[in-house]
Amino acid sequence: MSTNKTAVVLFNLGGPDSEAAVEPFLFNLFNDPDIINFPLSFLFRRRLARTISSKRAPRIVEQYNEIGGKSPIYELTKLQAELLEAELNKEIDAKVFIAMRYWRPFTHQAVEEILKGDFRKVILLPLYPQYSSSTTGSSYNEWKRAISRYPDLRNKTVLIRNYFDNEDYVDSIINRIDVGFRKFDEEKQKDVFVLFSAHGTPMKLVRQGDPYSSEIRKTVDAVAKRRGLTNYKLCWQSKVGPQKWLTPATPDVIKETINEGYKNLLVVPIAFVSDHLETLFELGIEYRKEAMEAGAEKYIVTEGLNDSPLFIKALKNLVMKNLN
Secondary structure, three states, X not given: OOOOOEEEEEEEOOOOOOHHHHHHHHHHHHOOOOOOOOOXXXXXXXXXXXXXXXXXXXXXXXXXXXXXXXXXXXXHHHHHHHHHHHHHOOOOOEEEEEEEOOOOOEHHHHHHXXXXXXXXXXXXXXXXXXXXXXXXXXXXXHHHHHOOOOXXXXXXXXXXXXXXXXXHHHHHHHHHHHHHHOOOOHHHHHHOEEEEEEEOOEHHHHHOOOOHHHHHHHHHHHHHHHHOOOOEEEEEEOOOOOOOEOOOEHHHHXXXXXXXXXXXXXXXXXXXXXXXXXXXXXXXXXXXXXXXXXXXXXXXXXXXXXXXXXXXXXXXHHHHHXXX
């Protein structure tokens, strides 16, 4: 009989672990029906994904080379899994698994490992605090495909849909903001302007009722209220393709804020719980260069939640709550 009675599955997007993995990672991303979804798209989605991934790969490889040659997301997610498992095992028998959506370890691999155990309950815990059909929805759809032949597993599975206003999660963001503020000279801290940057989505998703952008705003409001922030804005990054996306765009807001006279910027990647390309390269290198060229005196990006004890506490409490 297994001593690990509860399985916790961390959903995340994943990221390429080598230069050679970039193009297949992008193919998996753009071949996702929850990403490329328009009338009759199923007829040529694979061909379109192949074209997009092959064209984008060389530029994305260059970006990964700027941050060490690969995505750190697996190592950071693995660390989060280990820390969460250690905390859970202070109170229950638990084992934490990782199910990445677009690169190893894939969801079907997590399912195969879970089937080897004797688990009473399976808790699906997305590392996306705000729900979107393109993140949590996509990962959950992939989970359902992976367990379609195992009805017993389906019957014991619980999905944690979101936790955008969870107090421990909000406090973990505030802690990162506090650390960020301390990187500015004390006399400059009162003039620091905080930019919350979230991964954008096409406006089409918003019109379809996707709650992600609304939940992001609620997270920002909760953080700002609890931290007592007055100088802050929310903006959106990582636009891909010709569709209209959420605005205002982060690069535009950076320049606008500097033009308003704020020269010290603290950028908070609000939609991400671990550092990866969008935080380390896009915010940390690309937008930093634009900010400094626009006249910023200091530009700091807060660290991802990564191994934050408060964030791990939030995850643990979410699991425990959903066990009852």
